Structures are given as C-alpha cells and as structure tokens.
Amino acid sequence: MFKKLFSRxxxxxxxxxxxxxxxxxxxxxxxxxxxxxxxxxSEDERSExxxxxxxxxxxxxxxxxxxxxxxxxxxxxxxxxxxxxxxFDPEIPVNxxxxxxxxKIEPRDDGIVELIMTLTTPNCPAxxxxxxxxxxxxxxxxxxxxxxxxxxFDPPWNPDMMSEGAKLELGMM
Numbered sequence: 001m002f003k004k005l006f007s008r009x010x011x012x013x014x015x016x017x018x019x020x021x022x023x024x025x026x027x028x029x030x031x032x033x034x035x036x037x038x039x040x041x042s043e044d045e046r047s048e049x050x051x052x053x054x055x056x057x058x059x060x061x062x063x064x065x066x067x068x069x070x071x072x073x074x075x076x077x078x079x080x081x082x083x084x085x086x087x088f089d090p091e092i093p094v095n096x097x098x099x100x101x102x103x104k105i106e107p108r109d110d111g112i113v114e115l116i117m118t119l120t121t122p123n124c125p126a127x128x129x130x131x132x133x134x135x136x137x138x139x140x141x142x143x144x145x146x147x148x149x150x151x152x153f154d155p156p157w158n159p160d161m162m163s164e165g166a167k168l169e170l171g172m173m
Contacts (some may be wrong), residue, residue: 044121073107073108076107076144077112079107079143081105083141084096084097087137089120098162098166099161100157100166101118101130103116103152111145112148113138117149120126131149
C-alpha cells in the first residue's frame, strides 16, 4: 500500500485506483486486533542484558586529549599572514595582505583565528570568491583549529592602507 501511495504522490502511478476506502481512511486502528508484542519482564530479567562499566576518572587517552599544547600565537599569526600573501585580487597584481584588505589576524590560545577583511569596494567583482578563498586558505594553515571570519566595510578601504611595497609595485610612489 505504501508503494502505491508513494507512486501516486510522485505522479508515477498509471494504474486505476484499486485501494479500498477503508485502507485510506483516517479511522483509528482497533488495538485489540494487533498482536501482543509487549512481553512483561521482571527487573531482574531486564538487567540480565545490561553491561555495567565502572569509571574512576578519565582514561589515559582522555587525559592525553585534554592536554592541549599551548599555541604559539605569534608564529601562527605569521603563518596565516604568509598564506594571505599568496592570495591576489584578480584586478590588482598585488597580494591582498599588502593591498591592505586584511584588517585583523588574531590567533587565540585555543587555535581559533579571528580574521577580518574588507574588499576594495562593496561592489568588488571578486566579492563572490575572494572571502571564501581567504577563509578556506586560513583554515588550511597548520595549527589553525578554526577561523572566525568577518567581512566588513568599516572602515572603508582606501589606497593609504596599502603597504609601501604595494604602492611601489603599482607606481603610486
């Protein structure tokens, strides 16, 4: 019956309606006609099948997992910055870090990196791909557990945010 109802719902049933009205009714089922599947067991019978596990504290594996190596935040920040220097705005032949699109890279003790970036304009043609690439590449850096990513336009980007090297490369100095 389920197959028949599903095929009707999906629109693949070419057969005539052969389901009786009683099969499709919303009437309650008479419980007295159902087989008795409930076996009443005593508490002793039920507890026969239980396994008891005693614990006196964390296991060796749990202790190892709970021992977190301290994060060298400065080294982690440097690795994320280095990764950001491998990403280029398609319209500008300079990496996004030196252009000044990365406002904040701040690793925390737990290995999560807070990353805030902007785009050259809110209508930047790279807006659909650049933020995703930045977040993905930051996550791929060794030691990064997760990334808290934010795209902002406050403050708005301007050419003064570029590094001297970027300005030289673009002939602005």
